[in-house]
Amino acid sequence: MELFWYIIIALVLAIFFVLDGYDFGTGIIHLFYAKEEKDKRVIAKAAGLFWDSNEVWLVAAGGMLFMAFPTFYASVFSGFYLPLIIVLWLIVFRAIGLEFRSQFNYTMWTSIWDKSFGVSSLLLALFFGIALGNIVRGVNLGRVEEGKSLYEAHYFFLPLWDSSFSPLSEHPGVIDWFTLIIGVIAVVTLAIHGATWIRLKTASSINEKLKKVIFNLTIVLLVLTVFSIVVWQIVNPNSLNNFLEKPYLIIFPIIYLIGLFGLLFIKKIKKDSHSFILSTLLIIGGITSSLASLFPVILPSTNATNKSLTIYNTAAESYGLSVAFNWGIIGIVLLLIYFIVQKRLMKGKIDKMDYGH
Numbered sequence: 001m002e003l004f005w006y007i008i009i010a011l012v013l014a015i016f017f018v019l020d021g022y023d024f025g026t027g028i029i030h031l032f033y034a035k036e037e038k039d040k041r042v043i044a045k046a047a048g049l050f051w052d053s054n055e056v057w058l059v060a061a062g063g064m065l066f067m068a069f070p071t072f073y074a075s076v077f078s079g080f081y082l083p084l085i086i087v088l089w090l091i092v093f094r095a096i097g098l099e100f101r102s103q104f105n106y107t108m109w110t111s112i113w114d115k116s117f118g119v120s121s122l123l124l125a126l127f128f129g130i131a132l133g134n135i136v137r138g139v140n141l142g143r144v145e146e147g148k149s150l151y152e153a154h155y156f157f158l159p160l161w162d163s164s165f166s167p168l169s170e171h172p173g174v175i176d177w178f179t180l181i182i183g184v185i186a187v188v189t190l191a192i193h194g195a196t197w198i199r200l201k202t203a204s205s206i207n208e209k210l211k212k213v214i215f216n217l218t219i220v221l222l223v224l225t226v227f228s229i230v231v232w233q234i235v236n237p238n239s240l241n242n243f244l245e246k247p248y249l250i251i252f253p254i255i256y257l258i259g260l261f262g263l264l265f266i267k268k269i270k271k272d273s274h275s276f277i278l279s280t281l282l283i284i285g286g287i288t289s290s291l292a293s294l295f296p297v298i299l300p301s302t303n304a305t306n307k308s309l310t311i312y313n314t315a316a317e318s319y320g321l322s323v324a325f326n327w328g329i330i331g332i333v334l335l336l337i338y339f340i341v342q343k344r345l346m347k348g349k350i351d352k353m354d355y356g357h
Contacts, residue, residue: 025194027121129186256285
């Protein structure tokens with residue numbers, strides 16, 4: 001049952017990053033490439049019409065974590081308290097930017113909320129990437145000093161950064177040079193995803209230009225991917241062991257590589273839906289590869305005193321998991337119905353759809 005819920009939660013999180021990921025990416029493209037008001041309006045619409053339904057998946061993932069892996073939930077929500085609060089405020093400002101920009105037709109007014117939408121989208125992508133970097137790097141569970149655990153074995157707390165800015169520090173912060181690299185990879189990946197979404201859903205005048213943007217960002221992502229794998233070996237020399245011991249897990253990096261190398265041919269891709277599928281594979285492959293490299297661990301311990309958190313030592317009792325199964329199925333069915341209805345109502349190009357009035 002633990003494995004079942006692990007797969008379901010991983011799937012829900014992947015869906016969230018695919019769906020809300022294009023909202024983040026749309027905001028990044030809006031910030032740097034939308035110059036004319038007609039483009040700003042339609043690109044903001046490409047995110048504004050979808051963001052609230054997409055974030056339902058994040059709420060669902062949080063609820064499932066609390067239900068299935070309460071010890072892990074308690075650990076990360078206390079340990080990552082500061083970045084989680086930052087993410088919460090960024091989500092608020094992104095939503096406000098989308099909802100407020102069209103309320104008044106004044107240049108200064110729309111400019112303020114455009115910046116709110118763009119900057120908060122950029123920082124959300126960065127912080128979610130940094131969060132993934134913290135998961136694969138691990139934390140000092142129990143805050144061990146000189147071989148003694150100062151807290152409970154599953155507890156930790158991280159400052160935003162420490163003076164060394166190193167992932168190899170005994171007490172690393174949330175942000176260090178390794179997690180920042182993963183954060184930048186997330187920004188580039190979601191910018192690509194947002195660009196493919198804009199091309200799919202709008203007739204923006206910058207759509208043709210976005211092909212070149214996607215190609216250039218894919219080259220950057222390829223370089224960053226190779227670089228991150230190299231530095232990952234410095235941070236955790238055993239990071240690829242799972243793929244050697246369980247060769248079937250190699251399917252997840254292959255999914256990522258299909259998306260990555262497929263987008264190198266973006267200039268030859270005629271259907272916008274095909275490029276969007278490739279950027280979706282990038283996100284799914286990246287997330288699942290990271291999780292597969294750790295499995296069954298879900299939060300590594302960087303000390304030898306306290307064990308890493310796994311799907312087995314953080315799970316709820318079997319009775320609770322079995323009861324949750326019934327309610328979880330009902331919740332997922334309702335979520336899928338909501339998702340399907342919303343996407344059907346918003347199918348096709350959204351340029352002429354009304355939003356923000």
